[in-house]
Amino acid sequence: MLNFIGLGLYDEKDISVKGLETIKNADKVYLEFYTSHLFGTDIKKMEQFYGKKIHVLKREDVEQHPDWIDEAKEKNIVFLTGGDSMVATTHVDLRIRAIDKGIKTSVIHGASIASAVCGLTGLQNYRFSKSTTIPFPYTTGRGKTIVSEVPYDTIKSNFEQGLHTLVYLDIDMDKGYMSINKGLEILQGIDKKRRENFINDKIAVGVARAGSYNPVIKADYISSLIDFEFGSPLHILAIPGPLHFIEAEALVKLADGPEQILD
């Protein structure tokens, strides 16, 4: 059996009771931390709390050579992921590979950043459209810097349809965890290059360290939010379309947003 378990958002105690019981009964526990990361804990604390050794997998062990899933033919194997295992990851691929090998699978859900953003900001889940990720720019062998404009186009298209965008921020082994400020700087750069004047006067909401006892949630016009200090990772952004009046009130009261958005 291969059990996919979502760990929730911040530390080792965010796991569900069902998830914890499944780990306790497992023969072996694997984990990947490249799609998300629990900043309120570390592997040692998790091993102590779960009572099991944790084997950390690299991206290639999950996406290219997931030979370890064969162990689940005979044994009870657990695969741990930050948040919910199936939200903003490609782990359904792993599940399908397992099923094709005749391995039974289960999914035990964890709290996800996708719903936490709604809970913390007051933006309504049903008013979000396609989400996007801002990747770190990269430099080609010839020294050219490539900046993906896909997130910008997604945000603009959602906005024009009157819908919100959830903007995940890149995690990169070498470059680290993208901050809200860096994400906004990239969007501003694209806006400037394309002379669209779309970004600066839009409201955005930044959320840092969801799931911790001191998350930071701040809404403001992007031209101001870009200088706000959110502190340590993880960070995420939401860029709302036109706001329902309750959402506007929530952004003022829950996210210290500017009073003008109530007008």
Ligand SMILES: C[S@@+](CC[C@H](N)C(=O)[O-])C[C@H]1O[C@@H](n2cnc3c(N)ncnc32)[C@H](O)[C@@H]1O
């Ligand atoms: C690729 S998504 C994976 C989401 C995860 N599977 C889930 O369900 O929460 C990871 C991105 O979500 C955001 N994120 C995840 N956890 C977060 C947290 N606790 N606080 C703020 N942002 C978070 C960050 O932008 C991070 O780079």
